[in-house]
Amino acid sequence: MVTQQIHTVGxxxxxxxxxxxxxxxxxxxxxxxxGGVDIVWRKKMIRLVKQYQxxxxxxMATGTADLAIEAAxxxxxxxxxxxxxxxxVRVGRLKVDKKNLSERISLHVGDAENIIYDNxxxxxAMISFGVRNFENLKLGLQELGRVLQHNKPLIVLEFSKPxxxxxxxxxxxxxxxxxxxxxxxxxxxxxxxxxxxDSIEQFPSGDEFLEIMQESGFxxxxxIKLSQGIASIYIGHKS
Numbered sequence: 001m002v003t004q005q006i007h008t009v010g011x012x013x014x015x016x017x018x019x020x021x022x023x024x025x026x027x028x029x030x031x032x033x034x035g036g037v038d039i040v041w042r043k044k045m046i047r048l049v050k051q052y053q054x055x056x057x058x059x060m061a062t063g064t065a066d067l068a069i070e071a072a073x074x075x076x077x078x079x080x081x082x083x084x085x086x087x088x089v090r091v092g093r094l095k096v097d098k099k100n101l102s103e104r105i106s107l108h109v110g111d112a113e114n115i116i117y118d119n120x121x122x123x124x125a126m127i128s129f130g131v132r133n134f135e136n137l138k139l140g141l142q143e144l145g146r147v148l149q150h151n152k153p154l155i156v157l158e159f160s161k162p163x164x165x166x167x168x169x170x171x172x173x174x175x176x177x178x179x180x181x182x183x184x185x186x187x188x189x190x191x192x193x194x195x196x197x198d199s200i201e202q203f204p205s206g207d208e209f210l211e212i213m214q215e216s217g218f219x220x221x222x223x224i225k226l227s228q229g230i231a232s233i234y235i236g237h238k239s
Contacts, residue, residue: 010135011133011135012084012111012135014195015084015085015133015135016084016085018191018195019063019083019084019085019087019088020085020086020087020088021087021191023064023085023087023088023090023091024087024091026063026064026088026091027064027066027091037227038129041128041157041226041227041231041233042066042067042070042128042157043070044224044226044233045067045126045128045155045157045233046067046070046071046074047074048155048233048235049071049074049075049124049126049155050074050075052123052124052152052153053075054075054077054122054123054124054152055076055077055078055123056077056078056080056121056122056123056124057071057075057077057078057079057080057122057123057124057125057126058079058080058082058115058117058121058122058124058125058126058144058147058148059071059079059080059081059082059125059126059127060081060082060112060115060125060126060127060130060140060144061082061083061084061112061127061128061129061130061131061133062081062082062083062088062089062092062107063083063085063088063092063128063129063130064088064091064092064095065081065092065093065095065096065105065107066095066128067126067128067157068081068092068096068105068107069095069096069099069101069105071126072101072104072105077104077124078104078105078106079104079105079106080105080106080107080108080117080122081105081106081107081108082107082108082109082110082111082112082115083107083108083109083110084109084110084111084112084133085109086109089107089108089109092107093107112127112130112134112140112143112144113134113135113136113139113140113143114143115143115144115146115147117147118147119146119147120147120148120149120150121147121148121149122147122148122149122152123148123149123152124148124152124153124154124155125144125147125148125152125153125154125155126154126155126156126157127144127154127155127156127157127158128156128157128158129157129158129159130158131156131158131203132158132159132199132200132202132203133199137204137212138212138215138216141154141212141213141216141217141218142216142217145216145217145218145238145239148238149238150238151237151238151239152237152238153235153236153237153238154213154218154235154236154237154238155233155234155235156233156234156235157231157232157233158203158205158209158231158232158234159200159203159205159230159231159232160200160203160205160206160225160229160230160231160232161200161201161205161206161229162228162229162230163229164228164229167228167229167230172197205232206223206232207223209223209234210222210223210234210236213234213236214236217238217239218236218237218238218239219236219237219238219239220235220236220237221234221235221236222234222235222236
């Protein structure tokens with residue numbers, strides 16, 4: 001049913017509409033449904049970002065700007081966040097203003113497959129839990145590479161599929177049953193938290209995603225598994 005709805009209206013339109021609907025409850029549900037482990041994962045990602053000492057960072061699929069805010073705290077970089085959803089960007093701007101970071105972080109509505117910035121604009125690009133929502137994965141990665149400077153990193157945090165049988169079984173049971181139930185109860189959205197496990201299942205994680213990164217123009221690609229492989233950090237450098 002979820003897949004049929006996406007094919008009917010297009011993935012990009014589906015994702016935009018979905019996040020517009022759940023924007024105000026997104027942060028609360030993220031932390032609740034993950035038991036707060038999503039915060040830990042982002043902090044691990046930011047430690048990697050900090051190592052590169054970037055000056056101009058692109059945060060694609062910035063959502064409500066959690067990652068952009070953490071990057072601003074950890075570095076001196078100017079951070080540009082882009083997201084498809086107007087409502088997510090609106091919530092993100094409120095958070096950025098509240099933390100007095102509006103001079104360091106700018107948020108815009110935009111499309112990963114048609115980034116408005118010039119070639120070689122950024123010295124680091126990052127994306128957390130957004131790359132699986134690209135309508136055309138390879139095109140989105142190529143666009144991220146286009147706006148990156150030569151040999152600069154793309155760092156991706158995304159859900160993946162646990163390899164250990166028991167972990168995989170428990171995770172699938174939670175994500176396909178309990179998570180949609182709780183998500184619907186709290187957000188009142190019947191679609192968003194059914195889409196989540198479907199999108200994870202269909203995403204080409206692990207070695208398959210590393211291969212797509214390489215085909216999209218990145219070198220020295222590697223994967224760091226988190227929490228028994230429930231999520232992964234992927235790193236590649238623009239060739």
